[in-house]
Amino acid sequence: KNEVEQSPQNLTAQEGEFITINCSYSVGISALHWLQQHPGGGIVSLFMLSSGKKKHGRLIATINIQEKHSSLHITASHPRDSAVYICAVEEYGNKLVFGAGTILRVKS
Amino acid sequence: NAGVTQTPKFQVLKTGQSMTLQCAQDMNHEYMSWYRQDPGMGLRLIHYSVGAGITDQGEVPNGYNVSRSTTEDFPLRLLSAAPSQTSVYFCASSYYGSQETQYFGPGTRLLVL
Numbered sequence: 001k002n003e004v005e006q007s008p009q010n011l012t013a014q015e016g017e018f019i020t021i022n023c024s025y026s027v028g029i030s031a032l033h034w035l036q037q038h039p040g041g042g043i044v045s046l047f048m049l050s051s052g053k054k055k056h057g058r059l060i061a062t063i064n065i066q067e068k069h070s071s072l073h074i075t076a077s078h079p080r081d082s083a084v085y086i087c088a089v090e091e092y093g094n095k096l097v098f099g100a101g102t103i104l105r106v107k108s
Numbered sequence: 109n110a111g112v113t114q115t116p117k118f119q120v121l122k123t124g125q126s127m128t129l130q131c132a133q134d135m136n137h138e139y140m141s142w143y144r145q146d147p148g149m150g151l152r153l154i155h156y157s158v159g160a161g162i163t164d165q166g167e168v169p170n171g172y173n174v175s176r177s178t179t180e181d182f183p184l185r186l187l188s189a190a191p192s193q194t195s196v197y198f199c200a201s202s203y204y205g206s207q208e209t210q211y212f213g214p215g216t217r218l219l220v221l
Contacts, residue, residue, distance in 0.1 A: 004150065030206040030207060031206060031207045033209075033210070035212075041214070042198075042212050042213065042214040042215060043198060043200075043212040043215075044212070045209045045210060045211070045212075048207060048209055050207060086150070086151070088150075088151075090206060090207070092206070093139075093158075093204075093205070093206065094139040094141070094156070094158075094202055094204060094205070094206070094208060094210070095141075095153065095156065095166075096151075096153070096210065097150075098143075098150030098151040098152075099150050100148060100149055100150045101150065
């Protein structure tokens with residue numbers, strides 16, 4: 001079983017919809033990272049969480065340490081949000097273990 | 109700041125050839141790492157370094173070598189390329205320690221024939 005599981009693997013939404021991507025992990029962690037990868041592009045860090053909730057613009061990330069679960073929400077989705085969203089957990093030091101990613105497509 | 113840079117962007121190799129993927133960062137980060145990304149799989153750690161002169165193996169180190177002679181540079185060497193090494197390679201850097209944002213390079217797409 002993978003240490004980091006993301007769901008769904010693929011997601012298609014209409015512009016304006018509220019989107020949720022889930023991440024579950026099986027190990028103790030010091031932090032959880034959400035990353036974004038655009039088609040053919042590099043990878044950028046969106047959030048790093050060790051507890052609670054963070055918000056940046058239309059993006060919200062939450063984490064429940066006891067349940068070993070995190071969610072990434074996108075409010076009022078837009079076609080430019082189309083990308084791969086990657087969850088990664090930090091077990092110790094700087095080393096990350098990555099989920100397989102969620103491919104999001106937002107249609108106009 | 110240029111951030112994390114990688115060269116080349118794309119490379120085609122024949123089986124058995126060797127090559128070096130370059131990675132450099134200008135943020136004075138102690139921690140640098142190499143990942144490979146394959147379809148349907150998460151990024152996997154190849155090698156990492158916590159400072160100049162210090163390197164260690166990650167999850168999939170076989171067939172790759174690294175060195176860290178300076179804080180800025182962390183090259184990845186393929187000793188004898190194999191088709192199984194066809195992948196997209198990302199270099200990343202961060203300050204050393206827990207809960208540090210990692211910065212990724214643009215990636216190198218490698219095709220081994």
